[in-house]
Amino acid sequence: MSIGDIPSAILPSILFICALAILRSDKGAFDAFLDGAADGMRTTAKLLPSLCALIVATSMMFASGLADDIASALSGVFGAVGLPSEITPLLLTHPISGSASMASFSELLSRCGPDSGASLVASVIMGSSDTVIYVLSVYFSSVNVKRTRHAFPVALIAMIFCIFASSLVCRLFFDM
Amino acid sequence: MLGKCFSLITIASFVYSVITGRLHLLSSAILDGAERAVTLSYSLLGVMCLWSGVMALLRAAGMITLLSRILRPVLRLVFPYAFRTGVARDEIVACVSANLLGIGNAATPLAISAMKKMRDDSLSDEATDDMVTLVVLGTAPPNLFPSTLIALRRAAGCTDPYSVIVPIWIVSTLTSALGVALCRACASMRRRT
Secondary structure (H helix, E strand, O other): OOHHHHHHHHHHHHHHHHHHHHHHOOOHHHHHHHHHHHHHHHHHHHHHHHHHHHHHHHHHHHHOOHHHHHHHHHHHHHHHHOOOHHHHHHHHHOOOOHHHHHHHHHHHHHHHOOOOHHHHHHHHHHHHOOOHHHHHHHHHHHOOOOEOOOHHHHHHHHHHHHHHHHHHHHHHHOOO | OHHHHHHHHHHHHHHHHHHHOOHHHHHHHHHHHHHHHHHHHHHHHHHHHHHHHHHHHHHHOOHHHHHHHHHHHHHHHHOHHHHHHOOOHHHHHHHHHHHHOOOHHHHHHHHHHHHHHHHHHHOOOEOOHHHHHHHHHHHOOOOOOOHHHHHHHHHHOOOOHHHHHHHHHHHHHHHHHHHHHHHHHHHHHHHHO
16 A cells, blocks of 8 residues: 555545444444534535625636636736646635635636646645635634734745645646 | 625626626626536535534544644644643644644634633733634644545546645645744744844
8 A cells, every 4th residue: 555545545444433433432423423414414505605606706707707817917927936827716715715715616627627737736725725814804803802913924924835835746746 | 704705706707797898608607606506515515414424423432632632742832821821722722633634613613712711811902922823723724634625626527536635734734834833933033022
């Protein structure tokens, strides 16, 4: 077994551990699973309204040609720093909202092809950073903290680093 | 926030399509988009169900507690004040563990209760060192298994949806490490001045 086989072994192994946990414990464990699954269903259902609005908005952005024109206007800059310009809509929406970035991500995958270089870079960015501006505002506003000191600049630097690291690591891992 | 995002994109697209004469393309794109939102949610539903169930089970079986015990020595260096005084320590450890497992739903309330405890301790509207570090970790959490992303990739028809996991491990670990290092550097710079 090589390192490349590990990812596809994770899910079956986790389910194996779950099955053991259910057998070992009293009947509470499977109830916990059912409760959690119902929760996941509710979360997905609750996601649909905002996902609907944002997917409609992003598909308008693509149909109007705005997304492609922004991407091609920035392609010189992006090319110079080694990023695929197709990921521009994702980079604009990803920091702000989870459903908006899901919308641009699935649009990107269907337009560029799910196995294209841009899709791979976009996947790694999606998996390695969260919605930066959203998290900052939710965490701080929940406790009414106004002077956030170095939080914003550090989060921004980490996000920019993440974008470039994603493209670099993808180029090392995949033929692109 | 979401409303503004929606309005901005919609208005910009509308105006742009009028200028470029593509207005007639928009109406079918709008209906397509609404339809795609349903197919996307539909294809996510099963995985979200399974994954939330699995995570609830592992949580009930004490997985977060176990992970917390493993993480404690590392987090001692990342949140020195919380570990010295005990303020919000358990919430912070549980929050980081939940993020690591990719349970965002569980991580956010834990993070907010950690923030509340730290706020009650500092009695100021200025963020403490530990608060900033927790927020930065929340914006770029290390990620062991990005379940939603895998589901999205599968729905889009990737030949190998799992191929990005090892790159994500590398990039997310490096990003979190950089964020934490910068936070610690800023904190110690401030103490010196």
